[in-house]
Amino acid sequence: MAEFPKLTDRPEWTALADHRAQGLPHLRELFAADPGRAERYVVRVGDLHIDYSKQLITDETLALLQELAAATDVFALRDAMFRGEKINVTERRAVLHTALRAPRDAVVEVDGENVVPKVHAVLDKMAGFAERVRSGEWTGHTGKRIRNVVNIGIGGSDLGPAMAYEALRPYSARDLTFRFVSNVDGSDLHEATRDLDPAETLFIVASKTFTTIETITNATSARSWLLKAFDGDQKAVARHFVALSTNAEKVTGFGIDPDNMFEFWDWVGGRYSYDSAIGLSLMIAIGPDRFREMLDGFRIVDDHFRTTPAEANAPLLLGLLGIWYGDFCDAQTHAVLPYSHYLSKFTAYLQQLDMESNGKSVQRDGRPVEWQTGPVVWGTPGTNGQHAYYQLIHQGTKLIPADFIGFARPLPELSEELRAQHDLLMANFFAQTQALAFGKTAEEVRAEGVPEELVPHKTFQGDRPTTTVLAPQLTPSVLGQLIALYEHKVFVQGAVWNIDSFDQWGVELGKVLAKRVEPALTEGADVPGLDPSTTALVAAYRTLKNA
Numbered sequence: 442m443a444e445f446p447k448l449t450d451r452p453e454w455t456a457l458a459d460h461r462a463q464g465l466p467h468l469r470e471l472f473a474a475d476p477g478r479a480e481r482y483v484v485r486v487g488d489l490h491i492d493y494s495k496q497l498i499t500d501e502t503l504a505l506l507q508e509l510a511a512a513t514d515v516f517a518l519r520d521a522m523f524r525g526e527k528i529n530v531t532e533r534r535a536v537l538h539t540a541l542r543a544p545r546d547a548v549v550e551v552d553g554e555n556v557v558p559k560v561h562a563v564l565d566k567m568a569g570f571a572e573r574v575r576s577g578e579w580t581g582h583t584g585k586r587i588r589n590v591v592n593i594g595i596g597g598s599d600l601g602p603a604m605a606y607e608a609l610r611p612y613s614a615r616d617l618t619f620r621f622v623s624n625v626d627g628s629d630l631h632e633a634t635r636d637l638d639p640a641e642t643l644f645i646v647a648s649k650t651f652t653t654i655e656t657i658t659n660a661t662s663a664r665s666w667l668l669k670a671f672d673g674d675q676k677a678v679a680r681h682f683v684a685l686s687t688n689a690e691k692v693t694g695f696g697i698d699p700d701n702m703f704e705f706w707d708w709v710g711g712r713y714s715y716d717s718a719i720g721l722s723l724m725i726a727i728g729p730d731r732f733r734e735m736l737d738g739f740r741i742v743d744d745h746f747r748t749t750p751a752e753a754n755a756p757l758l759l760g761l762l763g764i765w766y767g768d769f770c771d772a773q774t775h776a777v778l779p780y781s782h783y784l785s786k787f788t789a790y791l792q793q794l795d796m797e798s799n800g801k802s803v804q805r806d807g808r809p810v811e812w813q814t815g816p817v818v819w820g821t822p823g824t825n826g827q828h829a830y831y832q833l834i835h836q837g838t839k840l841i842p843a844d845f846i847g848f849a850r851p852l853p854e855l856s857e858e859l860r861a862q863h864d865l866l867m868a869n870f871f872a873q874t875q876a877l878a879f880g881k882t883a884e885e886v887r888a889e890g891v892p893e894e895l896v897p898h899k900t901f902q903g904d905r906p907t908t909t910v911l912a913p914q915l916t917p918s919v920l921g922q923l924i925a926l927y928e929h930k931v932f933v934q935g936a937v938w939n940i941d942s943f944d945q946w947g948v949e950l951g952k953v954l955a956k957r958v959e960p961a962l963t964e965g966a967d968v969p970g971l972d973p974s975t976t977a978l979v980a981a982y983r984t985l986k987n988a
């Protein structure tokens with residue numbers, strides 16, 4: 442691998458640091474001097490109108506950031522990804538979630554094999570199965586139609602389908618119940634199944650590796666729950682369990698009919714997988730046509746990212762803005778604030794996408810990084826957060842760049858009265874970014890007759906950066922566009938930071954230690970090698986457990 446020059450020694454990096462050290466005018470001044478930035482700092486991708494005019498940047502900042510992207514060859518790595526090269530260096534794997542939404546006639550090769558026909562064969566198999574469940578043709582062991590679908594998975598095998606199901610609920614088959622079980626805490630499965638009839642319940646076991654302990658434990662318990670209802674008749678499993686995995690051997694070992702397995706491949710990362718077979722529960726919910734619309738939405742942004750010049754390339758711009766704040770303005774976190782109740786799981790989904798991808802401290806060749814990498818990503822839907830943590834964003838001591846995501850139209854399903862609430866929701870959406878950017882000066886506060894001692898408390902400094910993403914309506918295509926936008930943004934940042942955004946070694950140690958500790962809890966066994974603090978805690982746990 443070619444040695445990547447140290448990022449912080451690059452002239453493009455030091456130019457940005459110098460630019461930052463000179464300080465930037467307040468957003469109030471930037472807009473006063475250049476009102477045109479409101480039109481200029483906008484990029485459109487598919488249905489997404491992305492306004493970054495309220496960012497703490499000037500034309501010079503943008504030019505310097507673009508020079509950094511050019512110097513770090515972001516587009517060369519992008520092209521290598523789309524070509525199927527093994528850019529996941531530590532696992533020696535291609536990174537081809539973009540092939541999951543490639544059109545039928547596309548050619549994307551991994552090790553000389555075109556993978557697109559395989560992708561479409563699985564999509565077709567999923568569509569056939571989804572239609573059979575939705576129509577009632579697929580029945581359970583006793584001949585009853587399936588009414589409940591329970592997805593068992595964790596991480597990327599849960600967050601994607603769970604988030605997208607919530608987002609697209611209005612498009613879903615309302616006569617079916619969908620639940621998502623991820624936590625190895627048995628109460629998750631208990632609550633998901635306690636009111637369900639086993640004869641009407643389909644379990645989808647979603648696990649790329651089919652070795653993840655949480656998922657296999659929950660799936661085993663679900664199988665027991667099912668078999669209990671059918672006097673242990675193993676034949677029931679074939680009608681009530683399907684698997685989504687890359688590991689046919691383990692799936693068969695678990696007792697799931699290989700015909701009921703929907704395959705994907707090692708070049709699909711877990712957190713990039715919900716548009717693969719992992720999306721089966723979603724496809725049953727919204728139907729194959731809507732699912733394909735969603736894939737088309739992903740593809741719009743893939744094509745944009747692949748072909749649009751740097752200055753108008755939305756994922757590149759958003760990625761570079763994140764680098765500006767994290768590496769040059771000392772921001773530690775990034776808030777994602779969707780103004781849609783349907784996007785209640787959107788930020789949780791992005792947490793895995795971003796933090797598992799870019800939460801790294803070594804470079805692709807193993808050298809330590811000496812710059813900031815991925816931010817803490819957080820947020821919940823507006824307007825709820827406004828009455829909770831926005832105080833800190835407005836008046837706290839921390840710089841928190843935020844993405845505001847909103848829609849022009851509510852979903853048609855709502856009553857007229859509830860639809861009318863949408864303007865109030867969006868009035869808040871626009872008001873918040875205005876308040877964050879422009880604040881309220883002490884003079885403005887005084888002019889309202891506020892007593893002098895309260896003036897500092899009621900002053901808003903402003904100059905808090907936001908990006909506004911506006912779309913016509915939350916449709917399957919728009920959801921696909923949004924997710925692809927963030928996927929590629931994360932890619933851009935990883936490329937500049939020279940980290941492998943596609944491995945996740947950081948989750949391994951905890952898994953190994955949990956396996957080691959478990960016998961101490963269940964059997965009271967002595968566990969060699971436990972540190973004194975954990976040994977004492979385990980002893981306290983045992984005492985409490987047996988009290």
Ligand code: F6P
Pocket residue numbers: 595596597598647648649650651652653656711712797945948
């Ligand atoms: O947390 C680690 C991880 O490997 C994630 O990357 C992945 O999405 C999740 O576990 C679940 O893995 P699997 O789909 O193999 O069960």
